[in-house]
Amino acid sequence: MTPPPVLTPALADFVTSHLSxxxxxxxxxxxxxxxxxxxxxxxxxxxDRLRLLVAGPQAEPxxxxxxxxxxxxxxxxxPESHRTVQLKGRDAGPCAPDAADAAFLAPYTxxxxxxxxxLGTPEPFVRTLLACPVEDxxxxxxxxxxxxxxxxxxxAGQRLSAGSAVP
Amino acid sequence: xxxxxxxxxxxxxxxxxxxxxxxxxxxxGTPNVTYVSQLMYVDPxxxxxxxxxFNKTRENIxxxxxxxxxxxxxxxxxxxxxSIRYLRTETAGPLFERMKATLAxxxxxxxxxxxxxLRGADIYRVLAIEAVPGRQLPPPVARAPLLPALRRSVDAxxxxxSLDQLIDTLAQCLERQFGIDYQMLLMADEAGHRLYIVxxxxxxxxxxxAEIPYGVGVIGVAAREQAPIRIIFPAAEYAYSRAIREQLExxxxxxxxxxxxxxxxxxxxxSQLAVPVLAGDRLMAVLYVESDQLCxxxxxxxxxxxALCALLGPSMCALQSEALDDDGTxxxxxxxxxxxxxxxxxxxxxxxxxxxxxxxxxLIKGVxxxxxxxxxQDHQMLGRCEFSKREMRLDARLRLPEVxxxxxxxxxxLSRRLEDRQAxxxxxxxxxxxxxxVLSRPVSLIAGSAQAA
Numbered sequence: 179m180t181p182p183p184v185l186t187p188a189l190a191d192f193v194t195s196h197l198s199x200x201x202x203x204x205x206x207x208x209x210x211x212x213x214x215x216x217x218x219x220x221x222x223x224x225x226d227r228l229r230l231l232v233a234g235p236q237a238e239p240x241x242x243x244x245x246x247x248x249x250x251x252x253x254x255x256x257p258e259s260h261r262t263v264q265l266k267g268r269d270a271g272p273c274a275p276d277a278a279d280a281a282f283l284a285p286y287t288x289x290x291x292x293x294x295x296x297l298g299t300p301e302p303f304v305r306t307l308l309a310c311p312v313e314d315x316x317x318x319x320x321x322x323x324x325x326x327x328x329x330x331x332x333x334a335g336q337r338l339s340a341g342s343a344v345p
Numbered sequence: 346x347x348x349x350x351x352x353x354x355x356x357x358x359x360x361x362x363x364x365x366x367x368x369x370x371x372x373x374g375t376p377n378v379t380y381v382s383q384l385m386y387v388d389p390x391x392x393x394x395x396x397x398x399f400n401k402t403r404e405n406i407x408x409x410x411x412x413x414x415x416x417x418x419x420x421x422x423x424x425x426x427x428s429i430r431y432l433r434t435e436t437a438g439p440l441f442e443r444m445k446a447t448l449a450x451x452x453x454x455x456x457x458x459x460x461x462x463l464r465g466a467d468i469y470r471v472l473a474i475e476a477v478p479g480r481q482l483p484p485p486v487a488r489a490p491l492l493p494a495l496r497r498s499v500d501a502x503x504x505x506x507s508l509d510q511l512i513d514t515l516a517q518c519l520e521r522q523f524g525i526d527y528q529m530l531l532m533a534d535e536a537g538h539r540l541y542i543v544x545x546x547x548x549x550x551x552x553x554x555a556e557i558p559y560g561v562g563v564i565g566v567a568a569r570e571q572a573p574i575r576i577i578f579p580a581a582e583y584a585y586s587r588a589i590r591e592q593l594e595x596x597x598x599x600x601x602x603x604x605x606x607x608x609x610x611x612x613x614x615x616s617q618l619a620v621p622v623l624a625g626d627r628l629m630a631v632l633y634v635e636s637d638q639l640c641x642x643x644x645x646x647x648x649x650x651x652a653l654c655a656l657l658g659p660s661m662c663a664l665q666s667e668a669l670d671d672d673g674t675x676x677x678x679x680x681x682x683x684x685x686x687x688x689x690x691x692x693x694x695x696x697x698x699x700x701x702x703x704x705x706x707x708l709i710k711g712v713x714x715x716x717x718x719x720x721x722q723d724h725q726m727l728g729r730c731e732f733s734k735r736e737m738r739l740d741a742r743l744r745l746p747e748v749x750x751x752x753x754x755x756x757x758x759l760s761r762r763l764e765d766r767q768a769x770x771x772x773x774x775x776x777x778x779x780x781x782x783v784l785s786r787p788v789s790l791i792a793g794s795a796q797a798a
Contacts, residue, residue, distance in 0.1 A: 200415065202368035202378035210368035210376045211413045211426065213477075235478040236424070243376075251376040253366070264378060302482060306422040309480040326401070328379060330461070335400030 183226045184322045196289035197254040203243035213237040217286035230318040233310035244270045262328040270320035350474045356644040359386040361451040362419035369405035369412045377401045396465040406431040420485045424477035429469035436465045439572030450578035491649040494522035508664045508753045527635045532754045533628045536746045548609030553761040555606040567619035575618045577640045605707040616641035622654045624662040665753045689789040694718040713759045715744045
């Protein structure tokens with residue numbers, strides 16, 4: 179019997195709702211590294227999978243680790259509410275961006291810019307942080323198999339069972 | 346590590362303005378990533394991360410101390426990866442208190458007040474710093490450099506020949522050289538574990554004589570820990586006026602504290618910095634500056650004021666002992682006698698706590714009260730107006746502490762408090778090592794027996 183997918187519709191809606199993203203991977207020596215994610219969407223080919231957008235030159239150490247072992251951790255945080263979840267997976271790998279990924283980047287950035295503007299973060303700052311020439315765009319594809327609530331507080335870090343509400 | 350890329354040049358990224366990311370790795374190779382509430386500069390080779398909750402990050406670093414931080418410059422959006430190695434956790438002491446205060450600012454800035462509670466400051470060694478490629482904004486327009494301001498201030502302070510002049514020069518330098526609008530200088534009362542304001546600028550009233558106990562608010566914590574405390578966001582729990590009020594409401598300290606002189610200070614400062622003023626290992630004073638602007642005092646400003654205070658402390662010490670040298674200058678021509686026809690100024694003194702009232706209005710208490718009472722008694726009985734600091738120091742009636750009596754600082758406080766009250770009674774300098782009592786009305790001295798209401 180296959181376990182129920184971790185990526186429930188509610189969780190998928192949350193992690194694709196234009197959040198702040200960090201992505202980590204670790205090498206064979208047990209040293210983890212990380213990069214900022216530029217966007218996240220569901221993989222149209224496999225609804226249990228996510229596609230994370232990153233800037234290739236920035237993500238180079240992360241991509242190298244993922245190519246070697248596929249183990250990924252990604253944290254998604256909603257700036258206004260600090261609602262945060264961390265997803266983990268074991269099948270992560272880089273793949274070439276398709277036209278839809280490239281088309282997806284700009285609107286995603288616009289949404290995050292608007293979000294952070296309400297918190298007083300200047301637009302040029304956010305645009306610079308998330309800037310990526312199309313030719314540098316890379317995609318990390320993975321199936322989340324664990325999810326942890328990470329909203330700041332004593333409950334942070336607790337594993338969420340499949341289907342439980344995003345904290 | 347590239348020679349130009351050092352923690353010292355990246356301190357802007359360590360202010361907690363933009364949250365950093367932290368990646369750790371479990372013993373089985375599983376990565377973990379979190380946001381870090383606070384990443385703090387410790388020295389050129391170490392950073393501290395706030396430890397607030399027991400979680401996977403905690404578990405991981407205890408098992409595998411290697412981690413990576415991704416931090417951002419809050420102005421240019423430049424990114425840096427720090428390879429770090431966990432060393433230890435501090436749960437008390439100056440570094441912990443600095444982090445706790447900073448975290449309180451970050452918490453209220455991010456709407457997390459009441460959620461963040463610092464359990465420890467995790468100290469990490471920085472093994473490598475890597476600039477992450479990508480677009481950056483141009484750096485902001487540089488503000489006026491601090492080194493020339495520091496040099497001019499140091500020059501001015503080292504020319505001072507009295508404690509009084511030193512205190513005024515300091516205030517002037519902070520205003521003119523550093524553009525600081527709100528400031529106060531508080532002298533330490535070591536025996537009483539409290540500080541009293543001796544000078545301030547920027548407020549409606551000087552607050553000379555108002556007290557803050559060690560450990561309360563930014564100022565009190567800086568005194569207790571003998572470490573600078575800096576907060577660049579509003580942090581309600583460190584607004585010292587509020588903290589004092591709460592402690593007073595608590596009752597226990599209420600009896601010991603001077604509450605009759607209201608504290609000056611911004612009600613909700615956006616930036617605060619308190620710097621201890623030391624002479625050797627002895628706390629002389631605390632310099633406090635505040636602003637209604639966010640992020641007004643950065644690491645460099647803290648460095649500049651710490652350097653300035655490093656000169657201030659020994660200077661205070663030296664000028665206080667010099668102040669006792671009596672050069673025997675003959676008394677100036679007698680002051681015009683008080684107007685005998687005027688109604689006498691009623692001076693009531695309570696021996697238990699040295700509190701002193703002028704015409705039934707509270708003036709001061711403690712050592713400063715005892716000093717004024719003694720001078721007035723000698724004036725009344727012996728007709729004296731001038732007193733040498735040397736004889737005062739030996740006078741048991743003054744109740745000066747045996748060590749570190751701070752007589753000079755207390756006289757300055759007394760004269761400023763009298764000035765604030767615009768009393769018909771002043772204390773002024775009368776040559777080197779001497780002071781003069783100036784009265785424009787006759788006085789009537791009343792030794793109170795019961796505690797003043």
